[in-house]
Amino acid sequence: MSYGAEANDPIRVLYIDDDPGFAALAQRALSKRGHEVAHAQSGSEGLALLAQGGVDVIALDHTLEGETGFDVLCQLGPRGARPPVVYVTAARDAKTAIQAIHAGADEYVVKDMDGAFFELLAVAIEQVLDRWRWQRLRERNEKEVRAARDRAETLLREVNHRIANSLALAAAMVRMQASALSDPAAIAALHETQRRIVAIASVHRRLYVSDQLGLVEIDDYLGHLTAELAESLRDSDHDHRVELNAEKFVVPTDKAVSLGVIVGELVTNSFKYAYPPQQKGVIRVSVGGTAEGGFLNVEDDGKGFDPAERSKGTGLGSKILVAMTRTLGATCTRDVSPNGVRTRLEFPLP
Structure with missing residues (x-):
């Protein structure tokens, strides 16, 4: 239903x-102000004229024969489903006007024989229609924005889904390449590369199922990631349990990627080196938020290590940890003792 489509058109008033x-x-x-007026002497006659269409604003008198304007308002339907209503009342107290607004009127004018009344009525009709037009324009624009956002979300979800699939394919190809090698160092390096690819792919899969575009639910994401890490790292010499304690909050996608890579590096390192071969252990991961920002802890109860000793691996993991910490804008502290290692990151949150 369309009322007063153009601002310069005559306003079609049902009085x-x-x-x-x-x-x-x-x-x-x-009429002197260029408006068109149709007159109805009763509520039923007014409703019949309204049903024919072509009405922009209704001017409704309070006192009608055998009924009141309130009775007619009840039959007009809710705002948005009919033209705006200017309520006309002879009562000079505010009670009737307030009741009319509560009953669904959009504006009111006090009726008298003074010539100023007709000027006030015209101004009220013009203003209420202007407000109505702006409201409809805003609603239409908001609807268009929501539709555009929904299309963008659908497209981005599909993109993230495809990225995750492509990364999964790359991880599978790395695994196949590792199976064709005989050099243990090369095989180990490719397995670490595969785990890093899986960590990034996991972000995109979690983003794909998230209801908040551009944000990742960190508890859900790290829950899947730590489970995948434990499964992929477990072998006859290393059969450890990874425990996650994650508060429920969201982080931007880029921060989730960095956190995922960091967790992957720290958990992998603890899994491989914290405990002697064939000794079962526990690796604890906790993440949460404070008033100052977020924190991530990864700790174990293993044998610890001497920071002065040469790295047991290639050293690439430490370089990745430093790079991801810098990307997060985080600070990293590490407590090492004969009873285990605890690494803590503190990072800002928007």
């Missing part, structure tokens, strides 16, 4: 008043 003489005066005053 409901059982006093034909007064209605004629109102019609004459509104």
Whole structure:
């Protein structure tokens, strides 16, 4: 249904008043301002004219024969489903006007024989239609924005899904390449590369199922990631349990990627080196938020290590940890003792 499509068009007013003489005066005053007026002497007659269409604003008198304007308001339907209503009342107290607004009127004017009334009526009709037009324009724009956002979300979800699939394919190819090698160092390096690819792919899979575009639910993401890490790292010499304690909050996708890579490096390192071969152990991962930002802890109860000793691996993991810490804008501290290692990162949150 369309009312007053153009701001410069004449306003088509339906004036409901059982006093034909007064209605004629109102019609004459509104016509001088370029508006068109149709008169109805009762609520039923007004509803019949309204059903024919072509009405921009309803001017509704309070006192009608055998009924009141409140009765008519109840039959007009809710705002948005019919034209705006200017309520006309002879009562000078605010009670009737307030009741009319509560009943669904959009504006009111006090009725009298003073010539100023007709000027006020015209201004009220024009202003209420302007507000109505702006409201409809805003609603239409908001609807278009929501539709555009939904299309963008659908597209980005599909993109993330495809990226995750492509990364999974790359990880599988790295695994196949490792199976074709005989050099233990090369095989180990490719396995570490595969785990890093899986960590990044996991972010995109979690983003794909998230309801908040551009954000990742960190508890859900790390839950899947630590489970995948434990499964992929477990062998006859290393059969450890990874425990996660994660608060429920969201982080931007880029931070989730960095956190995922860091967790992958720290858990992998603890899995391989914290405990002697064939001794079962526990690796604990905790993540949460404070007023200052977020934190990530990864700790074990293993044998610890001497920071002065040469790295047992290639050293690439430490370089990745430093790079990801810098990307997060985080600070990293590490407590090492004969009873285990605890690494803590503190990072800002938007």
